[in-house]
Amino acid sequence: MRVLIIGASGNVGGHTVHHALKAGHEVSAGARDPSKIEGEDPKLRRVETDVMKPDTLRAAVEGQDAVILTFGAPLTRQTILHAPTLCADGTANVIDAMKDAGVKRLIAMTAIGAGDSAGHGRFVFRRIIEPVLLGRIMEDRTRQEEIVRTSGLPEWVIVRPTELADRDTAPIRVIEDLEAEPEPETIAREDVGRFLVARVDGRDYDGRAVLITN
Numbered sequence: 001m002r003v004l005i006i007g008a009s010g011n012v013g014g015h016t017v018h019h020a021l022k023a024g025h026e027v028s029a030g031a032r033d034p035s036k037i038e039g040e041d042p043k044l045r046r047v048e049t050d051v052m053k054p055d056t057l058r059a060a061v062e063g064q065d066a067v068i069l070t071f072g073a074p075l076t077r078q079t080i081l082h083a084p085t086l087c088a089d090g091t092a093n094v095i096d097a098m099k100d101a102g103v104k105r106l107i108a109m110t111a112i113g114a115g116d117s118a119g120h121g122r123f124v125f126r127r128i129i130e131p132v133l134l135g136r137i138m139e140d141r142t143r144q145e146e147i148v149r150t151s152g153l154p155e156w157v158i159v160r161p162t163e164l165a166d167r168d169t170a171p172i173r174v175i176e177d178l179e180a181e182p183e184p185e186t187i188a189r190e191d192v193g194r195f196l197v198a199r200v201d202g203r204d205y206d207g208r209a210v211l212i213t214n
Helices: 011-022 054-061 077-081 086-101 123-149 189-201
Strands: 002-006 026-031 044-048 066-069 105-109 155-161 173-175 209-213
Touching: 002 011, 002 054, 011 026, 011 189, 044 054, 054 086, 066 086, 066 189, 086 105, 086 123, 105 123, 105 189, 123 155, 155 189, 189 209
Parallel strands: 002 026, 002 066, 026 044, 066 105, 105 155, 155 209
Antiparallel strands: 173 209
């Protein structure tokens, strides 16, 4: 399939590109600075995508079968104090471009702490990191999820990774019932990329938001 990955120069985005190529997809890897996208493959195409510049999105989305979002607002003093709009507004722009191009399938990575996953996770995360550092960012992520849910796109999945870690891969645990499952752990960035790519063909979580952890 032809897959556009937006946020491909980031850590999770890079792993997503790798696994999409490994799965045999034709990959358009998008970033504001495409030169920062790593990897060489005949099926890899680097494209400029700035989610706040709709013209770049329209060109990148054309002809795709699915779009994967791995971008996010960085943790800075500004985003600690004031809610960013990058994820919500950027996702709305992507969806508009998808509708114009007739692209039906969206896989959106958000994060634990968004929507009804707020207050979940490891003790330090839910008691300190989320409320003190990530509260404003999660407001943006929550709005992003709502935009996806109400988009009218026929095929969408929201993927909420737990705390990201640079370590060896491990089995992925999917949590749908936040109250019934054991406390989630961290997850390897590579495992997030692998799970996102599996959703291109996999329809098992369509129309839902799922939490993933190792």
